[in-house]
């Protein structure tokens with residue numbers, strides 16, 4: 395019996411800064427990533443997203459790839475600083491036009507656009523006013539959402555609010571490994587967390603009032619296992635679990651922060667905030683890559699995340715652990731019950747050192763194995779009663795992998811960054827066949 399429902403949405407995901415390039419064209423101003431990528435030592439290979447995969451100029455070729463792949467949906471993000479380049483509140487028509495063209499292109503192939511407002515690229519002008527540490531940024535986000543839905547909403551099937559606020563909050567504002575590169579004490583980072591959630595809630599209301607068909611929140615999940623049996627490791631694994639798997643999920647779905655975090659967030663919460671944050675959404679996006687092991691360490695951040703033993707590793711060093719996806723999906727259903735919206739696996743994928751051979755082929759059997767094992771894991775969750783309606787591979791093409799620059803390849807399509815030539819990998823053919831089945 396077919397394990398996936400008949401109208402299951404097969405898709406792929408990308409994001410603006412990782413693909414678009416054209417960072418100074420048509421009125422776009424810098425985002426925090428343009429700034430951060432220029433900090434010496436911040437990016438593994440010293441690269442920036444200035445050109446990335448040049449998607450801004452090659453989007454027609456990329457849409458043709460989507461059509462060839464046969465996906466029903468394409469998840470991408472909008473560049474906030476392309477649309478709102480300064481603090482005037484006036485949208486940049488040229489920036490919006492780029493997305494109008496892209497949406498037109500998608501509609502010609504009947505590919506459903508799943509449009510994310512925010513994939514970590516805060517406008518630099520907003521960072522200079524305090525960024526996510528400042529509550530005002532939540533209102534700027536709501537204004538931007540209003541502009542985007544007003545200009546593009548007619549052609550958008552699903553609106554997404556934020557990609558992985560946990561990663562953005564922690565990597566960008568505590569660990570300093572991502573833009574804006576801050577290393578705030580954990581207690582101050584809860585301001586960032588609360589403002590991200592509040593911004594999301596405000597945007598959901600704006601999108602709803604504008605008549606958006608469907609709204610999705612997107613979080614990353616990873617079961618957190620203690621690295622050893624020691625009490626110290628078990629304690630930090632439990633803490634990490636609450637931060638990664640619940641901090642950004644409990645408030646929108648239950649209207650409350652996890653009890654153990656409440657005192658930490660309390661200084662930033664004002665009357666009415668929790669109602670805004672709990673504004674219902676239609677779809678719950680689950681990004682899943684790996685299981686994490688957590689180890690206690692000395693230092694201001696008392697834990698370290700490592701790959702658990704006993705799993706093959708991807709080229710990123712992440713554990714291949716599809717059972718963790720089943721566990722994540724059934725775990726969400728068990729914890730939140732009827733409060734859990736319909737689930738979409740909004741990212742899943744892996745990095746390998748793919749090369750194009752002399753014969754012009756790019757074979758990536760590890761990726762095929764990874765993706766197909768994760769589809770089996772989803773099928774198992776569906777069989778256990780979890781309502782999963784879609785799956786999005788990260789990513790369509792290789793692209794600029796944040797702090798790893800161009801050194802990690804996640805695509806179904808190989809990109810030669812010297813020539814921008816795209817070559818479909820064997821996983822592309824595999825996925826096409828899987829979709830057509």
Ligand code: GBH
Pocket residue numbers: 409557558561614681683684685686687699700701711712713741788795804
């Ligand atoms: C996503 O984040 C992003 O949304 C996307 O932009 C990015 O390109 C893509 O994934 C690939 O990185 O095994 O202990 O080292 C993924 C967040 C955080 C998930 C780290 C995997 C591995 C922890 N990831 N985690 S460990």
